[in-house]
Amino acid sequence: MPKKSSLVRDLESILDRDRVISHPTELLVYECDGLTLSKYGAEAVVLPKSTEEVAEIAKCCVRHETPFLARGSGTGLSGGAVAAEGGVIIQMSKMDKILDIDYDDELAVVQPGVINLHLSDTTSPNGYHYAPDPSSQKACTIGGNVAENAGGPHTLKYGVTTNHVLDLTVVMPDGKVVKLGGRPEDSTGYNLVGLFVGSEGTLGIATEITVKLIRNPEAVKTFLASYKSVEDASNSVSSIIAAGIIPAALELIDNIVIKAVESHLKAGFPENVAAILLIEIDGLTSTLSAQAGRISNICRDSGATDFQEAKSDEERDRLWRGRKEAIGAIGKVTPAFYTNDGVVPRSRLPEILKFDLEIGNRHGLRIGHLCHAGDGNIHPTIMYDPDDENQVKSAIKISREILQKCIDLGGALSGEHGIGTEKLSAFKFMFNHDDEAQMLSVRSAFNPSGLLNPSKIFPTGARCGESKIRKTVAGGGWL
């Protein structure tokens, strides 16, 4: 057992000893998140149970001039929840209580370690749910969702995390505790909650989160449309949006992913097609039939060879399980994969998907797609052999070129996973020096020492610490 540092000893004076992890072997788990391409070593991982403990940990790190950051379940895909410059990871999993549910005000107060799906499971019997539903919702935490402004299939209609957070208790980088926002929707002054959500844990650590709950829809219909080409499927997506229809969810899955899903999950996806669309509409029973008819016509007009409605709740659940657990299925058909989070304007979907296919062919790597197509969030999944250095390099190169293409098409670098460490070098594709300086000014106002979660989002001043590409097994990413 290596000798404990003074930092670790100080952390052990704040928490019980069993909530401070410093043994190198135990720290390996925290070296990466869903992005397994690069890994970083932390000096310690701590597991606080309260806001006060998080505040004391932050003050301790400041005294030791040591970087620190918060981490949820580590399901992100951008290398955000890693100790890029070493230091302390504050693992929030023991702060997992739903503190209050108020149906009159249609809100819930949760600790950051609450698993996303647990909240909806708790409120559903009363007719309410929490709208953001990342595919990782069985595992990811609401604190992590806040850091990354997480989305999910149903955010097409209901909005992403930022649209559902009312107020936050935050431990600032100097250890002070502050309340941002408020229960009334129009809290006074600058909208600090809106700024904080999606800031990738660089402005503070949320320790209590008040989120909106929304009523469950009266009726839901789920459809599966099949296509003989990815281009036809993506044209359908563009046509549905262009017709002014906003489904609750509109997902595109290509044949590579369909086959992986059917091999391992038996979701009922047709295997002999190039792509499928999983389309869901919800709302009043009286509105759905007409909307379903319009969508069916659009899909058929743009080349759908089949258009089926899920006939039961079981069938609907099976289709969604196929979508939400698809990434796990991909992990079983390739030794490793690298997922990309680029976004394009929805009308440019056919172009970017064509580009992906071409670039995959050019580099000799397979690329599967399971897109949040209605949002233009493309999620190509680049499959590679981690033992083949050339393939690793090609995967990184492909992802970078896709990001550049997304920007060229008027899109963005990330739809729901953030920049993290992964896209530091791509930041300049989208923002110039002045744009970055403006954001860094904001960071300085909150995090002047830069000790909280350094080397994330912004390339200027970022150091890549102990980053190293390692041989990896298939990642556990979620899309």
Next chain:
Amino acid sequence: MAVVTEPKVIDPTELSGSGQIPVERVATPKTPEEVAKMVTEALQESKTLLPLGGGRDLFTARKTFDIGISLKKLTNGFRHTPEDLTAIVPAGMLFSEVQAKLREANQWIPLDPTDEGNSTVGGIISANRSGPRRHWHGTARDWVIATTVVNGTGKIVKAGANVVKNVSGYDLNKLYIGARGTLGILLNMSFKLAPIPDKRVTFRACFSTPEEALGMSKQINKAPVEVEALTVVKGRWAAAKAKHWWVLIELMGTEQSVADQSTVLSSILEKSSANRWGKASEDDTQFYWKTAQFGNDEAAPSSTEAAVSIPKSKVEKLVCNLAEEMPGCSLKILPACGSVTLELDESSDRKTFIDQVSGLNGAVEITGSNVSSAEDRWPLTPPSLHLMKQLKKHLDPKGLFAPGTFVGGI
């Protein structure tokens, strides 16, 4: 200041709709680069700037500023992409003009703030204004996806992108919305758009007491209907002689769906204690909503209004207290948003009222000709005010943009 004399310096009183503006000069730049140049020159000459939209919501805290920057000529660069349901809009375009253009493709920015036709998009976003359809559509913070501003160092900077989902860099859009021009000068904004519903129908129901009106609102909110707007109004925001609390409900959807929903709503209202209720004719619909936004023609303009935001479960308590303590008080309520606007007259005990809002964990903004300081306008300061001041210091280090006009004297 070269740019101020070219394109033009105008007399402040010439600026339509803005009334008396406490600036020495007003400049009307036509391009983002001209705005940036003005800011750079103001930095060099230590001048203060007051960004100007249509002037409806302008608040100057009775301070004077060196230069007013009217953005009304910053109107180039509008780009609507109907197939993406997005639009890029220059800050100086009139909001009504933008909505008219979008309507051609059956789309709109789903915000319906009170607007006499001279509000600019930049002004509406800077003041984070919305209207009764906020009930369904939310506020500007739900619809703005990208912004370009001139910042406190004179640089043109952007945040966000023209896509509907994005976590690339900080979401500075959220900061600029509602910042009233104190963090920079908005040049353009990108919006997500919504399709205009096929059909809208308005119902009005009249109740004797606030408890009945607000109880009905709650019942409707839980009913199987899609309500685009629901507001409870009394006094100047109802008809001149109205004695009752009006509940105005707007349903939306397809023709068939609205017909079905109308049946559901009628059945609810039929069983209610409403003195009168019914589906409004087209003329009445226009009259009701116009009155609910602008006030009735016979009412004197209100001198002082308070916009309260409280948890929605506390709305009934506050409104019933106000009805008892200020029986003649005009009220406009969006129950599902926790929003209560009321008219404060000279006899109102303002301190008791503010204490009451504070006791309900609420926020309040008071507007009117006798509101002279930021402290009067926002009497309840948020616990994170120190962070807001810190942000202002970092983003506007020389204190160029409308200093002293925002919360806590920011």
